[in-house]
Amino acid sequence: MELKKPLWDTKELTDFKNQFLCGDCLTTMKKIPSESIDLIVTSPPYNLKNSTGNGMKDGRGGKWSNASLINGYSHHDDCMPHEEYVSWQRDCLTEMFRLIKDDGAIFYNHKWRVQAGLLQDRQDIVSGFPVRQIIIWRRKGGINFNKGYFLPTYEVIYLICKPKFVLAKGANAHGDIWEFTQEMKNQHPAPFPVALIDRIISSTNAKLVLDPFMGSGTTAISAKKQGRDFIGIEISPEYVELAKKRLDDSLRTPTLF
Template sequence: MTTIIEFNGKISADACLDKIIHGDCLEVMRALPDKCVDIVITSPPYNLLNSTGNGLKKNTNCGKWKNAAIKNGYAEYEDNMPYAEYIAWQRACVAEMCRLIKDDGAVFYNNKNRVQKGLLEDRSEIVRGFPLRQIIIWKRSGAINFNAGYFLPTTEQIYLLCNKAFKLAKGANKNTDVWEVKQEMKNPHPAPFPEALIDKIISSTTGQIILDPFAGSGTSAVCAKKFGRNFILIEKSLKYCEMAQSRIDGGDWRHGLDAPRGDSKKPV
């Protein structure tokens, strides 16, 4: 059975291998030594409940948000920080991810542009100053746009931050930088990666140890295993740690959790 380790302030990289660490990812990453992983693949919370205008708000219970699982935030994280605090937090997390990768390592950091107070809020503030090599566009399938002021957004970004020696797996450079992958529909976690997206990242790289510090339902680990790679997961919510554990071990991981999220109604 995949072990869940309770973080108590100290941890070695070896002890984390193929384990789920229950704890705050910034604290856990800060406890790990430099250059101990090959690839980071992660998607943090997007701060969706900190919205302006007709955006998502806490306890929203009607209209366009009623089918969006994320409307209640995560099990143990509200996803509602003042903007500057969110950016500072994410920059601190990205700094740790970049410190943890080896000289030929890379970070695949997924986030999403938003429109706030009528203007585009892209995520350049988070990645500025880090070694950004490419922005991969993840084109999802359609959603619903209730806002008359802009076109329906269907894309997210995957920032490829990497050290100089990072190279793709042989032949992977034939792929374009626009990836069309449908969002996940059958996962009860409120904001999961589709496996196909992570399969594409892992099969395009050769690194052995894959870290996901915002692990959620453990998609990165499930995909890492498919390709014979090792994983390290970090997740703040014990409920999601247990969900990932059951999923990695081939258990009935969808059982007893909230309903799947009905992504065709996902807010934009």
């Protein structure tokens, strides 16, 4: 019986470098060679419309009434059954872990929330993966109309890495609580602040950075500003075009690195 070759056997890594690849993240990652990526920085859709408490699911709005996310993502409805969502994210992390080198790392940004009155802390997603550290991204601003719990002001970045990963020289001087203002002037409904990704990438020695949920291209912008290569995967053609434009615009301005 003839064995099927891995999808990436037909591709060279150079075919992917500094490209925005439009497609499903799992299918596309399977085309990339194992242990070829230095660093993965990403934040998946949070499945916010599958919610019991914030009005996202039925359009009531609540604290989200003026938010772009009330209209959802392009090409992703963000409303999967929870078990299906967890399985999808674990599959994504498994594929990411295959891709990073033996000194590579994944910075996986997510958000804890209260669902049906109980904390949903994402352990069902990250359990079993080698989480070395949790970094708190404290966002400036926010509002909460739910009387059952205090105002959520942070998101969580899981540092998932292989044993040989080390930080760049001097980066360990940063604490594990980071405060950055949310990105406000961006057409994407849930963009990263550039300064947050600058902190992550500059804290590593990575030469090639992957973001499998590239969105509006912030990871690519930060990588190129710091002289690193990137690979971006994004399912939405609209967001791919937005990312290309933002990257082109950013490269016309002087770099601080």
